[in-house]
Amino acid sequence: MTGRLRMDEGRTASPETMGGLSRAQLDKAESRDFALGAGPLRPKDAATLILLDRSASVPRVLMGRRHQRHTFMPGRYVFPGGRTDPGDGRIRLAATLHPDEASKLRARAGRLSDTRARAIAMSAIRETYEEAGLLLGRRGDFRTRSPQWQAFVEAGIEPCLDRLRLIARAITPPGRVRRYDTRFLATFRDDVAVELPQGGPTEELEELLWLPIAEAMEHEIPMITRTVLKDLQDRLTQDPDLKPGGAVPFYAMRGKTFKRELL
Template sequence: MEGMTKADVDKLDKGLAVRSGRALRPRDAATLILLDRQGKDLLVLMGRRHARHAFMPGKFVFPGGRTDPADSRIAVGAPLRGEEEKKLVAGPGRASAARARAIALSAIRETYEEAGLLIGRKGAFSTAKRDWQGFAEHGVIPSLDVLRFVARAITPPNRVRRFDTRFFSAWRHDVAVELPGGGPTNELEELVWLPLADARKADIPDITGMILEELEGRLADDPLLRPGGAVPFFRLVRNRFVREVL
């Protein structure tokens, strides 16, 4: 998709191409790509969105959603790694440290809500925020040091929804609690752990396939997914879809 015009992009991902009829400012959002090594296979967690959703109906996606600015006030067991925070606050629409923290925490919250996976450390945790009560109930302190910032993408203009999405990655062993019944919302119809090669063949948005390809390349160079790696950034600039590096 790099170098494609807006018209070219409109031909792809029909679920994204619905016209809103008005200019929408992209909202902050976060996604978490959970990885698990099983023998020679590298698995990734994905879920299918309900067909009734206006944004990407029926597509397989990673857990994620919109950022709540109040997430920045949630106590954590460990902050973002310095290398990760530096990249989160960089680039167009520079984010404050508090905004970067909220974005990262929203990836953890959405993974709990949609997949029933609580990322952090076992320990006493309390909060008045309703969306985080599951962490208090199960004794998990959310921790940001396990997150790796792996990609960023802004939805092209004139879509029914627009997001400035930051993609994070973490390992399954970073999950402190796995709820057997899944998360408290019904955003995703099913959750599956797919080998990375199979995930790229699933019914996924084109941008998701691009992110998986980028992540696969990064893991080939750095199997441990250490902090501070290059972060590809996809967006429309002067009517052309471009890839930059943060």
């Protein structure tokens, strides 16, 4: 039911999932990806976008490799994404989030306003442009003064959120120098209106690959990314079209254990 949460009883940790791991196990497993130490008590909102290409017999996901010089997840393959910019919530949209997805996005998130929820989703769209050169939206007369969205203005693409689906949510455990409350959103490659041949303007990702999910899980990826890929694989088996309102795994530290719950 929308907005409700239930425990995923009986689930144990495996190489594909973080659910059930202790704090010590997580610290050891993620030592390469996260700098351990006294970090922020409150995680920052972030979003990432899982783009799915279903033109072949097996769905493929877009992943990019982070530069080795990065202190955060160096050399790891990840989805495009990053921190939420509050200004993203004020950008005009061609279509907003589906009500069921907006409800899932706000579940267990305190007093998350509609504007903040929209900003979280929009940050995934913006980061996908910045890191991969892919503009998601619809043709239209789009105008904004925000410098971060001028590529959409120049291309005549109005951003839209109605096709986005929340696949998972994860809060970085305490004891990291950086902590994020990340929403993993997904949509299909069909929703990409423009693919810039030169890629995105940032240098966050040095290599972009479209990979079958099983193959992506064999690459050098963060543990949470492998966990979310497994969740995505399971959901696509039951719901290949990603209908609105599907169950969303939520990973967070509860006491001394990293729990997997369902929103």
